[in-house]
Amino acid sequence: MRRVPPIFALVMLAMWLLLNSSISLAHIILGAVISSLLLLAAYPLRPLQPRMRRGPVLLRLAFKVLIDVIRSNIGVARVILGLTERGKIHSGFMQIPLDLRDPHGLSVLAMIITCTPGTVWVELSPDRSMLTIHVLDLVDESEWIERIKNRYERALIEVFQ
Amino acid sequence: MIATEFPLWATLPASLLLVIGGLLTVIGSLGLLRLPTFFARMHGPSMGNTLGTGCVLIASMILSSALLHRPVAHEFIITVFIVIVSPVTAMLVMRAARYRTRVKEERRQQGLQREQE
Numbered sequence: 001m002r003r004v005p006p007i008f009a010l011v012m013l014a015m016w017l018l019l020n021s022s023i024s025l026a027h028i029i030l031g032a033v034i035s036s037l038l039l040l041a042a043y044p045l046r047p048l049q050p051r052m053r054r055g056p057v058l059l060r061l062a063f064k065v066l067i068d069v070i071r072s073n074i075g076v077a078r079v080i081l082g083l084t085e086r087g088k089i090h091s092g093f094m095q096i097p098l099d100l101r102d103p104h105g106l107s108v109l110a111m112i113i114t115c116t117p118g119t120v121w122v123e124l125s126p127d128r129s130m131l132t133i134h135v136l137d138l139v140d141e142s143e144w145i146e147r148i149k150n151r152y153e154r155a156l157i158e159v160f161q
Numbered sequence: 162m163i164a165t166e167f168p169l170w171a172t173l174p175a176s177l178l179l180v181i182g183g184l185l186t187v188i189g190s191l192g193l194l195r196l197p198t199f200f201a202r203m204h205g206p207s208m209g210n211t212l213g214t215g216c217v218l219i220a221s222m223i224l225s226s227a228l229l230h231r232p233v234a235h236e237f238i239i240t241v242f243i244v245i246v247s248p249v250t251a252m253l254v255m256r257a258a259r260y261r262t263r264v265k266e267e268r269r270q271q272g273l274q275r276e277q278e
Contacts, residue, residue: 018235073185073212076204080192091201107248114248117189117207120200121248122255134255136196136204 007052008043009035048103054159061155065112068151076117079137092138093122096131096145100153105160112152119144171227175220182216185209199258203251210247215240 009032016031017023052058079089100106106128113121113133122132135144167175185208192205218236225233 015238018238021231021233021235069211073208076192076208077185077188080188080195080205082195089197089201091196091198091204093200110248110252111244114251115207115211115244117211118204120203120207120251120255122259123252134200134203136201 008039012038051102052104052159057155057158061152061159064151064155065116069116072116072118076136079118089136090138091134091136093132093134094138094141094144096133096148098124098129098131098153099149100157100161101128102156102160105156108160109148109152109156113148167224167227171223175223178216178220178223182213182220185216186213189213199262200255203255203258207247207251210243214243 012035013028013031016035017027020027020031098106100109106124109131110121113119118136120134122134124131133144133148138144189205189208189210192208193202196202196205218239222234222236
């Protein structure tokens with residue numbers, strides 16, 4: 001049998017403790033038993049193994065995303081209220097070539113892009129090399145490519161590939 | 162009804178966060194009215210989805226921690242699940258919309274060809 005990464009059990013245990021909002025010994029034991037049983041039951045259903053390295057990079061990425069979410073919330077609010085200098089909305093599709101191939105990394109990228117207001121993930125080409133997104137305030141395509149490749153994709157490649 | 166007294170350190174930031182979150186969600190929903198195309202309208206509600214709910218959840222954390230006199234943080238799980246789940250619906254809606262515009266475009270072109278004939 002393959003080895004189950006302990007991080008899954010730890011995350012599920014943390015969720016159990018948060019839901020019960022207690023860190024008493026009884027809850028830790030109960031949560032550990034439940035999460036390991038659930039993991040043993042569910043792990044064979046998912047044959048794909050995520051390989052995660054360098055957790056601190058992921059934490060820094062999460063912080064960056066939080067800042068971007070706040071910034072783009074303000075940006076989208078300005079567009080909706082008509083406060084931009086141009087007054088006209090240039091929204092449109094754009095394509096981004098990707099170097100990230102790992103499905104777990106790609107799903108994290110999808111979460112980041114969809115959760116940032118102003119950008120929505122549209123589709124990925126079947127060979128995972130070209131991503132189409134829709135941008136609300138599309139002024140400079142190269143700026144967006146730069147931002148997604150440098151800010152998000154590089155960190156995700158470091159962690160997942 | 163029992164009037165619960167919250168301490169000032171909890172009510173001030175919590176009410177500020179609730180107002181900000183509500184405003185963000187309202188502006189996001191206003192986008193549904195103001196933005197011109199379907200694809201642009203996709204972006205409005207995601208404001209309420211992210212920072213809007215975020216502010217409300219932090220306010221809820223502060224108030225329930227003050228009420229129970231111990232840290233309450235299980236609202237955090239709501240945020241995690243919203244982040245995990247929202248791309249699924251976004252992608253589904255987006256693909257359906259793209260398919261629909263493509264079909265419309267094809268029909269329009271067929272109509273044009275027929276007129277030319």
